[in-house]
Amino acid sequence: MTPKSLPERNVTQSVKAVLGIRELVFSGEVMPGERLSEITISERLGLSRTPVRAALARLEQEGILEMIPSGGYAVRSFSEADIGDAIELRGVLEGTAARLAAERGVVPSRLASLNGLMDELDRIVGKPAAEIDFPAYIARNQEFHEALKSLCGSDMIRREIDRVTSLPFSDPSAFLEVQAEIPQCQVSLIIAQSQHRAILNAIEMRQGGRAEALAREHARLARQNLDYVIENKKLIRKVPGLFLVTG
Known part of the structure; x- marks a missing residue:
């Protein structure tokens, strides 16, 4: 060797x-x-x-x-407050990444690629609820968040986002697997997608404060889905790691 x-x-x-x-x-x-x-x-x-x-x-x-x-x-076991804090922290870090990306600027070719990704997501969520391709949405959503944490060019911010999302229930795609069983799931996806576009637009327009606020608000959608899953115990096993919540 x-x-x-x-x-x-x-x-x-x-x-x-x-x-x-x-x-x-x-x-x-x-x-x-x-x-x-x-x-x-x-x-x-x-x-x-x-x-x-x-x-x-x-x-x-x-x-x-x-x-x-x-x-x-x-x-470890976790409380609901722990999970809420992890989601909130992800929003803070992604918000910082979005703000810095807006302030520092992103090359046009990268923005063009992400706008193409937005078009793909629009097509997915624009279908009737029963026809939504959830695996495709999850993959494209993950692609957007992977890009978001890297757009500002900070390895430190990227590492910290990776750290907080190492807990599966704080990952951007954590609750998407159960979306099909959540009432008005399509409405939630449409809201999430409109936020994706707004975040990207704010970065493109170099509006750092707006980009940060939008990214933080976007993370809070996951908290709403968390609350629904916790109330509907049968869904807990469908979210990886969520059974670690003990109260």
């Missing part, structure tokens, strides 16, 4: 460990309060203990796990 390939292997194993443990937590295979054993996880994921140990520490920093007095880590 060459010196160059060794770090690449270590990075790959570390990423596998993080993704594997996240899946165990968010799929419900390990429950809130349950202790995570390095040995058991290593065996289950087919990885050595070193990347597993590093992944556990990273997920504790992200807030998914918590250290326990006897040593090691346990799966």
